Amino acid sequence: MKASLSLLLVLVAGSCTLYIPKSGNRVPQTLSRGWGDQLIWAQTYEEALYWARSRNKPLMVLFHLEDSPHCLAFKKVFAENDTIQRILDEDFVVINLMYDTTDKHLSPDGQYVPRIIFVDPSMAVRGDITGRYSNRLYAYEPQDLDLLIRNMEMAKKLLKSQLLA
Amino acid sequence: MKASLSLLLVLVAGSCTLYIPKSGNRVPQTLSRGWGDQLIWAQTYEEALYWARSRNKPLMVLFHLEDSPHCLAFKKVFAENDTIQRILDEDFVVINLMYDTTDKHLSPDGQYVPRIIFVDPSMAVRGDITGRYSNRLYAYEPQDLDLLIRNMEMAKKLLKSQLLA
Numbered sequence: 001m002k003a004s005l006s007l008l009l010v011l012v013a014g015s016c017t018l019y020i021p022k023s024g025n026r027v028p029q030t031l032s033r034g035w036g037d038q039l040i041w042a043q044t045y046e047e048a049l050y051w052a053r054s055r056n057k058p059l060m061v062l063f064h065l066e067d068s069p070h071c072l073a074f075k076k077v078f079a080e081n082d083t084i085q086r087i088l089d090e091d092f093v094v095i096n097l098m099y100d101t102t103d104k105h106l107s108p109d110g111q112y113v114p115r116i117i118f119v120d121p122s123m124a125v126r127g128d129i130t131g132r133y134s135n136r137l138y139a140y141e142p143q144d145l146d147l148l149i150r151n152m153e154m155a156k157k158l159l160k161s162q163l164l165a
Numbered sequence: 166m167k168a169s170l171s172l173l174l175v176l177v178a179g180s181c182t183l184y185i186p187k188s189g190n191r192v193p194q195t196l197s198r199g200w201g202d203q204l205i206w207a208q209t210y211e212e213a214l215y216w217a218r219s220r221n222k223p224l225m226v227l228f229h230l231e232d233s234p235h236c237l238a239f240k241k242v243f244a245e246n247d248t249i250q251r252i253l254d255e256d257f258v259v260i261n262l263m264y265d266t267t268d269k270h271l272s273p274d275g276q277y278v279p280r281i282i283f284v285d286p287s288m289a290v291r292g293d294i295t296g297r298y299s300n301r302l303y304a305y306e307p308q309d310l311d312l313l314i315r316n317m318e319m320a321k322k323l324l325k326s327q328l329l330a
Contacts, residue, residue, distance in 0.1 A: 019203055019250030028202040030193040037193040038184055044209050047264040085184030099212040 034075055035062060035096050036085050045103065048095040052121045058155040059119040060088065061106060062096040070141070071114045077142045084145065087152055109137050116140055116148070118155040129154050199240055200227060200261050201250050210268065213260040217286045223320040224284040225253065226271060227261040235306070236279045242307045249310065252317055274302050281305055281313070283320040294319050 031041040042048035045061070052059040064071040078084060088094050100107060105125040106117050115138045118126040129151045130137040131144055140148050196206040207213035210226070217224040229236040243249060253259050265272060270290040271282050280303045283291040294316045295302040296309055305313050 018245060019201070019247045019254070021203055021254055026203050026205075028195040028197055029206065030195055031208075032193055036184070038186055038191050040191075041194065043196075044262065044264055044266070046266060050264065080183060082184050089184070089186055097209065099209060099215065101209070101211060 031096075033064075033066065033096055033098075034079055035064075036079050036088065036094070038085065039089055039094050042093060042095040045095065045097070045101045045106075048093055049119070049123060051093040052119060053123065055093065056121045056158070057091060057093050058121060058126075058158065059093045059095065060152070060155070061117045061119060062094070063098075063100070063106075063111070063115040063117075064096060064113045065098055068113050073142050074114050074140060077145055078148075081145055083149055084152070087149070091156055092152070112136050112139060114140060116151075118151070120155070120159045122158070122160050124159055126155055126159075196261075198229075198231065198261055198263075199244060200229075201244050201253065201259070203250065204254055204259050207258060207260040210260065210262070210266045210271075213258055214284070214288060216258040217284060218288065220258065221286045221323070222256060222258050223286060223291075223323065224258045224260065225317070225320070226282045226284060227259070228263075228265070228271075228276070228280040228282075229261060229278045230263055233278050238307050239279050239305060242310055243313075246310055248314055249317070252314070256321055257317070277301050277304060279305060281316075283316070285320075285324045287323070287325050289324055291320055291324075 030037065031043060032039060035041075042051055048059050048061070051057070064075065066072075100111050107115075108117075108125070108127050115136070116131075117138055118129045120126055131140045131151075132147060133139050195202060196208060197204060200206075207216055213224050213226070216222070229240065231237075265276050272280075273282075273290070273292050280301070281296075282303055283294045285291055296305045296316075297312060298304050
């Protein structure tokens with residue numbers, strides 16, 4: 001009885017031994033990458049477009065890099081802003097990308113970061129929804145959150161419904 | 166003194182209040198999606214190809230769905246297999262995808278799941294590296310792990326080095 005219990009314990013322990021890299025245990029990467037752990041992020045642009053079309057919601061594409069101080073500063077205020085997180089969760093499809101896609105429409109004036117591009121569920125890139133910097137039209141800084149919220153409201157007015165109106 | 170301390174506490178508490186959806190707190194999604202939390206997963210196919218080329222490592226593309234019983238059964242043995250996880254970590258670039266890319270080379274005989282396609286760092290899809298099912302050439306089942314390990318070893322013999330030999 002004791003022996004079989006020990007054997008059972010060994011088997012249970014054995015089946016739970018998972019691979020650990022030589023460099024040590026890693027924290028699993030999240031799809032949010034710190035931009036909002038409660039949001040449901042699309043993984044790929046194809047997936048994001050499919051969700052936007054099928055749910056008839058605008059898409060926010062957020063380009064960033066993990067080693068960019070501008071991105072880190074903006075990410076902090078973005079992730080902690082309750083209004084932005086709530087609107088994105090309820091009314092948007094979201095994706096954050098560290099590598100540019102092959103679709104050049106997502107970099108109308110270059111591939112800088114951070115860069116936020118809105119896409120209508122009709123799949124039209126909303127080049128008209130811009131930030132306040134003329135040399136980087138789709139860039140935002142930490143003090144630009146109110147403008148970003150206004151731009152999100154603009155993106156929610158879908159192109160299709162404007163055509164129908 | 167007490168009042169300002171209380172105010173400070175309120176401010177600190179306030180700045181830490183993050184958005185919680187009405188439906189309740191969500192567990193952040195990981196890029197691994199349970200296929201190996203210690204592996205460094207590429208997010209998009211473009212990113213994966215870039216890593217494969219720049220690191221001269223073969224790429225494993227793993228197509229799956231979270232509500233497929235075949236995928237869940239295969240995922241469990243895949244994630245718990247120390248050999249597979251170690252080889253992938255040391256010698257491969259890995260990506261798991263739930264939506265097909267626009268690249269039709271990644272679905273040579275259909276879009277079923279689970280499906281594992283190897284890509285050489287020269288960007289050639291290794292259509293020659295197949296599993297044991299003639300009607301789904303790139304499918305694997307839980308009992309096929311040894312074959313998968315042999316196929317991974319085959320993918321590690323890069324096409325370019327074969328041409329040079």
